[in-house]
Amino acid sequence: MSEIYSDIKKVILYGLEKKLLHEADIPYAINTILNLLGLPEFEDTQISRFNCPDEPSSILNPLLDFAANKGLINPDTISRRDIFEAKIMDALLPRPSELESSFNELLLHNSKKATNMYYNLSKDSNYIKTSRTDKNVVWKSKTKYGILDMTINLSKPEKDPKDIIAAGKTTTRKYPKCLLCLENVGYNGDTTNIGRTSHRVIPMMLNNEPFNLQYSPYVYYNEHCIVFHKEHIPMNVSEKTFKRLFDFVDRFPHYFLGSNAGLPIVGGSILSHEHYQGGAHTFAIEHANILSEFTANEVSYKQLYWPLSVVRLESKNKEKIIKAATNLYEFWEGYTNEEAGIFAKTDAPHNAITPIARKENDSYILDMTLRNNRTSDDFPLGIFHPHPEHHHIKKENIGLIEVMGLAVLPARLAKELPIVQDALIHDKELDGEYIIHNEWLKELKAKYTGEDINQFMNDEVALKFMKCIENAGVFKEGSNEFANFMNDLEKEVQ
Numbered sequence: 001m002s003e004i005y006s007d008i009k010k011v012i013l014y015g016l017e018k019k020l021l022h023e024a025d026i027p028y029a030i031n032t033i034l035n036l037l038g039l040p041e042f043e044d045t046q047i048s049r050f051n052c053p054d055e056p057s058s059i060l061n062p063l064l065d066f067a068a069n070k071g072l073i074n075p076d077t078i079s080r081r082d083i084f085e086a087k088i089m090d091a092l093l094p095r096p097s098e099l100e101s102s103f104n105e106l107l108l109h110n111s112k113k114a115t116n117m118y119y120n121l122s123k124d125s126n127y128i129k130t131s132r133t134d135k136n137v138v139w140k141s142k143t144k145y146g147i148l149d150m151t152i153n154l155s156k157p158e159k160d161p162k163d164i165i166a167a168g169k170t171t172t173r174k175y176p177k178c179l180l181c182l183e184n185v186g187y188n189g190d191t192t193n194i195g196r197t198s199h200r201v202i203p204m205m206l207n208n209e210p211f212n213l214q215y216s217p218y219v220y221y222n223e224h225c226i227v228f229h230k231e232h233i234p235m236n237v238s239e240k241t242f243k244r245l246f247d248f249v250d251r252f253p254h255y256f257l258g259s260n261a262g263l264p265i266v267g268g269s270i271l272s273h274e275h276y277q278g279g280a281h282t283f284a285i286e287h288a289n290i291l292s293e294f295t296a297n298e299v300s301y302k303q304l305y306w307p308l309s310v311v312r313l314e315s316k317n318k319e320k321i322i323k324a325a326t327n328l329y330e331f332w333e334g335y336t337n338e339e340a341g342i343f344a345k346t347d348a349p350h351n352a353i354t355p356i357a358r359k360e361n362d363s364y365i366l367d368m369t370l371r372n373n374r375t376s377d378d379f380p381l382g383i384f385h386p387h388p389e390h391h392h393i394k395k396e397n398i399g400l401i402e403v404m405g406l407a408v409l410p411a412r413l414a415k416e417l418p419i420v421q422d423a424l425i426h427d428k429e430l431d432g433e434y435i436i437h438n439e440w441l442k443e444l445k446a447k448y449t450g451e452d453i454n455q456f457m458n459d460e461v462a463l464k465f466m467k468c469i470e471n472a473g474v475f476k477e478g479s480n481e482f483a484n485f486m487n488d489l490e491k492e493v494q
Helices: 002-017 023-037 057-069 078-090 096-107 111-124 161-167 239-251 318-333 413-425 432-447 453-471 481-493
Strands: 137-143 146-152 202-206 209-215 225-229 256-258 275-279 290-296 299-304 310-315 351-360 363-372 406-409
Touching: 002 023, 002 057, 023 057, 023 078, 057 078, 096 111, 096 202, 111 209, 137 453, 146 413, 146 453, 202 239, 209 239, 239 256, 239 275, 239 318, 239 351, 239 363, 290 481, 299 318, 299 481, 310 318, 318 351, 318 363, 318 481, 406 453, 413 432, 413 453, 432 453
Parallel strands: 146 406
Antiparallel strands: 137 146, 202 209, 209 225, 225 275, 256 275, 256 351, 290 299, 299 310, 310 363, 351 363
């Protein structure tokens, strides 16, 4: 029994070392953990040597094993362990108001120090489980559009586009209504099956509206944050969106902030709750070549050479770029081009925008990605969506992260790609669950000439992803349709 007390003390020492916990809070933290573990008392033990780990999984696991053996975690699954773990870590953390006060005090002097503090707390508390996200497979590959970031995500399950649409509809869940709602702060996960007891957010006003900042538990890139509306209101892109985005990057100029489109199919997010995604990563789209450019009312309009159809707005005048973005959005909402297969509306609206804002010195930049969510008999998941021949690699919707050139590929590929590679090297066929890669394997066999096999496979996967995001582009490379659109746009705004 004495071992469990040593394990509890290690957790307390970790909290002190990481500055999650103050000395004065030690008795409270110990008693909270004892209550969780069903222990009536604590026996202080001497720990002669304690090497504080970078993250707490190794010192939490003995407590979780103890709880599981006592039947306190039942069933003993990863999600149930995560829920119990969050309750333990909550004993070490400041109350939400205390964290908000510390954040705002730092924000007065240096926005980067404020976000660093909050990001480190999110990792140290294991809300961001770096022991899992570090297992993600990551590489870079050169394409004709630039160097794309490739990831196979091992910390989050693959979404089906139908699930994303369903998630945007009204659910029977009353509390919390969704995984983004403010009510998740401190929630024990009984209905969501995701532990949020140690969850902390930072309130802020954007465009004089109440929002909250949090970090994504899955961190697809550096300091991957989420900014969500205090109220459970549906995703929508409007003039308010652009005002909110630029308010945010004014306050946090070291971060970008972007929005998925407010229509299904053309974004990967929870459509039922207004929110944005941001962070400190530099994406390939930022280095995209410019095909054409014009200026109107102190705003430059740039046509990007990119797999999707992107118009970059840039200006030193915040109000004028917001107005330009609003005008472009309204122009695109009503835009139809039958030759390109773009219809603004049939039985429902189809045109949408994925906007991404950032600041460089004193310039405001907004990448406006033109989207359309029409479906057809040939493409029931979306005409401007990864086509069926690429679904063996990527079936999910193309959201703003992938719009910018970072692939988030499903975990199953970590198992499947080595099998495909082995079949390529040894000239074998695929069967069973791997049959989905057969057509691709034929292409690989025709292309492979004995170069480094790992680099070859990485580049071929990147090529597949590039084609997926090309599929999502409304104007295709090689046609004049995008140039014609830019000419029409110039006439509209002059």
